[in-house]
Structures are given as C-alpha cells and as structure tokens.
Amino acid sequence: MSAESTPIPGKPGGKGRRRKPRSKGRKGLLVTAWVAAGIVVLGGTGAGYLYFKLNGNIKSVDIDQVLGSERPEKVDNGSENILVLGSDTRSGSTNKELGGGADDGSARSDTAMVIHVYKGHKKATVVSIPRDTLIDRPECTDTDGKEHDAASDVMFNSAYSTGGAACAVKTVESMTGIRMDHYLEVDFSGFEKLVNELGGVTVTTTKDIKDTDSHLDLKAGTHELTGAQALGLVRTRHGVGDGSDLGRIQLQQAFIKALVKQVKEVGLLTNPKKLYDLADTATKAVTTDSDLGSVNSLVSFASGLKGISPENMTMVTMPVRYDPADPNRVIVQETKAQQIWTALENDRTIPRSATEGTATGQAKGVVTS
Structure with a gap:
C-alpha cells in the first residue's frame, strides 16, 4: 500500500497513502452463483448418472464447523441472507489467463454481495460491499484449521485472501451483525462459461465503454455479450464513471438484472441438452457452504429464488465515503450502513435515507437490461 499511484479523477485528492494501479489479476468478477443455483433447479430433475455427475461437480466448505457458536443468532422470520463472492483464483491455466498474474495457486475475492431474500421469497435486496473498503478484520480460523490474527485498517477483500471462505463470512458477520445463512462462490472461468451456455446476455449501454485493462470496447447501444465480453464488462472500472471500484459495482448490479432476465427467457424446459449443459456448468462453477453441497440441497434452495423477478430486486451499495488520506480507498459510513443492516x-425495506x-462511482445508468 506504500507504492505510488495517480489519484482517480473526480474524487477527493490530497496527499497521503498512495499505491500503484492494480494489475489485471486484481480485477473484480460479478458473482452469478445465485442465478447458477436457479439453473440447478432444472438440472437436478434428472436421475441416475446425470444426478450423480452433477452432485460430484459441487465443491463445498463447512463454514458452520469452522466458525462454531460465536456468530450472530439466526433470525427465524422466514428470510434468508446469503454471502455471494466472486473469486479470481490463479490456480489452473484457464483462471490464470482470465485473472492475470502467475499461476501461484492464490485466490482473491474482488466482488462481494449480501443477498437478503425476504419472507415469502418474492423479492430480494442485494447489498454490494466494495472490495476497497477499509475495515477492522476479526481474528479467524480457515477451513484448514490455521488461525489468522485480527488486523486493523485493511481492505475488505483481504479477509478472503487471508483465510478463505470462513474468514470472509466471519468478517461480513462482524461488520453487519447479521448471520449469513448460506455461502456461494464462483470463479472467472465458471462465469464466462455460464454466460456462453446461456447463449449470451443482452444489455444496453448508454455511453461508450472502453477499458484496455478489461479488454472491453463497446459503443453506446444494445449488445448481446459473449462470456468474454460479459466478464470484461463486470471487471471494468477505468472505462466508466470516476474509474473506481464503486463504478464497477454499478455495472455489476445492472448486469445481474439482465442475467436474471435472460435465464427466465431462455426456455430451458424445451431443450434438454441445453438444460443439462447449463446445469453441468453451474455446478462446476460454484463453491457452497456444506448445507448446500448437494444437488438436492441446491434444488431446494434455488426453488425459493426462482420466483424473484428483476423488478423485485433492489440493488444498493454499502454506504461509504472516499478516504481523505487515499482516494483509492473508501470508508464505511457507519450510521447509514447500520440502517441497512438493521x-x-x-x-x-431499506430506508431511502x-x-x-x-x-x-458515477456510473449508474451506463448499462441497462
């Protein structure tokens, strides 16, 4: 964090901590595990070989066992809270190419969303947590049993890179005071393949978007994005708004709605091969908590999500302000954030205030579905 960088135009400047621009490998990724789970509802209707193959695709982590009882209490009001992360693991040639950097086996989470599904499962609120948020990270134990010390004034996404899924969940619960009922994660290659299996996703851009880092070059207008283009869109930060991670979040939130709409319109029940290919891709793409670590569990879980339309999804970003000491960082606006978590x-419903x-990030309305 001590290296030099140029402040982002349009944001509060000033002297203080600066750093060099992020490499391609540190770009964020829209997490579509929620939508992927919805596809599994259809894919899970198979039997025999297909069922066991899909079941064998799913990776899971036992969050409950690692975190133990020192967690917020579960709220028995019919709602659910899901922490959804996007990881850009460098392990393997495909993710290395998409994420950039060396194949060092490391992984980062550059996108995090808390999805709150309301009682009755007819509407949901998605709260994006900026990866550049400075936080106090609690001490935690990862799924291998290794203990990690607490740390102050560190970036939010350091929780995942330090201790994986368990530390990410503990950090979010510490920040929000809310129990995460489930955990879902998807990686670069899974995201791209999922979009390609869907046949692309249609979005409309109200402005030209060009970002050499994410390899995206779109003129204003309507586009049917391939998997590679969609990945470029949700990784873009320098091509829109003020060039910050907050602008990228605005693109990600708009793309989620377009993706949900596409899944609902693709007509999977009339095309068994596409249905299976999508289910196969979705189950390979996700890592879940152990409670969702089987096709049967994902089917039950996703059945409660498939009735939520894009019109009934509220997208917000955790309230933050730019760090006066470093315009490349943001600080939680505690009073407003607490309104959301409460x-x-x-x-x-989250109050407008x-x-x-x-x-x-000044990128709202650049992409519409």
Missing part, C-alpha cells in the same frame, strides 16, 4: 435483520449522500 432493516435486513428485521426483514424490512440510508443510501442518499454516499459515494457512488
């Missing part, structure tokens, strides 16, 4: 804990007057 509302979700009580299964209520919680998201007004916060840093936005």
Whole structure:
C-alpha cells in the first residue's frame, strides 16, 4: 500500500497513502452463483448418472464447523441472507489467463454481495460491499484449521485472501451483525462459461465503454455479450464513471438484472441438452457452504429464488465515503450502513435515507437490461 499511484479523477485528492494501479489479476468478477443455483433447479430433475455427475461437480466448505457458536443468532422470520463472492483464483491455466498474474495457486475475492431474500421469497435486496473498503478484520480460523490474527485498517477483500471462505463470512458477520445463512462462490472461468451456455446476455449501454485493462470496447447501444465480453464488462472500472471500484459495482448490479432476465427467457424446459449443459456448468462453477453441497440441497434452495423477478430486486451499495488520506480507498459510513443492516435483520425495506449522500462511482445508468 506504500507504492505510488495517480489519484482517480473526480474524487477527493490530497496527499497521503498512495499505491500503484492494480494489475489485471486484481480485477473484480460479478458473482452469478445465485442465478447458477436457479439453473440447478432444472438440472437436478434428472436421475441416475446425470444426478450423480452433477452432485460430484459441487465443491463445498463447512463454514458452520469452522466458525462454531460465536456468530450472530439466526433470525427465524422466514428470510434468508446469503454471502455471494466472486473469486479470481490463479490456480489452473484457464483462471490464470482470465485473472492475470502467475499461476501461484492464490485466490482473491474482488466482488462481494449480501443477498437478503425476504419472507415469502418474492423479492430480494442485494447489498454490494466494495472490495476497497477499509475495515477492522476479526481474528479467524480457515477451513484448514490455521488461525489468522485480527488486523486493523485493511481492505475488505483481504479477509478472503487471508483465510478463505470462513474468514470472509466471519468478517461480513462482524461488520453487519447479521448471520449469513448460506455461502456461494464462483470463479472467472465458471462465469464466462455460464454466460456462453446461456447463449449470451443482452444489455444496453448508454455511453461508450472502453477499458484496455478489461479488454472491453463497446459503443453506446444494445449488445448481446459473449462470456468474454460479459466478464470484461463486470471487471471494468477505468472505462466508466470516476474509474473506481464503486463504478464497477454499478455495472455489476445492472448486469445481474439482465442475467436474471435472460435465464427466465431462455426456455430451458424445451431443450434438454441445453438444460443439462447449463446445469453441468453451474455446478462446476460454484463453491457452497456444506448445507448446500448437494444437488438436492441446491434444488431446494434455488426453488425459493426462482420466483424473484428483476423488478423485485433492489440493488444498493454499502454506504461509504472516499478516504481523505487515499482516494483509492473508501470508508464505511457507519450510521447509514447500520440502517441497512438493521432493516435486513428485521426483514424490512431499506430506508431511502440510508443510501442518499454516499459515494457512488458515477456510473449508474451506463448499462441497462
């Protein structure tokens, strides 16, 4: 964090900590595990070989066992909270090429979303947590049993790179005071393959988007994005808004709605081969908590999500402000953030005041579905 960088135009400048621009390998990734799980509802209707093959694709981690009882209590009001992460693991040639950097076996999470599914499962709120948020990370134990010390004034996404899924969940629960009922994760290659299996996703851009880092060059207008283009879109930060991670989050949130719409319109039940290919890709792409670590569990879980339409999805970003000491970092606006977490804990709509007057990245409305 001590290296030099140029402040992002349009954001508060000033002297203080600076750093060099991020490499391609540190770009974020839209997490589509929620949608992938919805596809598994259809794929899980098979039997015999197909069932066991899909079941064998799913990777899971036992979050409950690692974290133990020192967690927020589960709220019994019919709602669910899911932490959804995107990982850019460098392990393997495909992810190395997509994520950039060396094949060092490391993994980072550059996208994090808390999805709150309201009682009745007819609507949901998605709260994006900026990866550049400075936080106090709690001490935690990873799934291999290794203990990690607490740390102050560190980036949010250091939780995952330090201790994996378990530390990421513990950090989010520490920040929000809310129990995460489930955990879902997807990687670069899984995301790209999923979009390709869907036959692309249609989006409309209201402005030209060109970002050499994410290899995206789109003119204003309607586009049917391939998997590679979609990955470029959700990794883009320098081509829109103020060039920050907050702008990228705005693109990711718009793309989620377009993707959900595409899944609902693709007509899977009339095409058994496409249905199976999508289910195969989806189950290979996701890592889940142990409670969701089977096709049967994913079927049950996703059945409760498939009735939520894009119109009933509220997208917000955790309230933050730019760090006056470093414009490449953001700081939580605690009072406003607490309004969000309190509302979700009580299964209520987030008040408008919680998201007004916060840093936005200035990219809202650049992409529509």
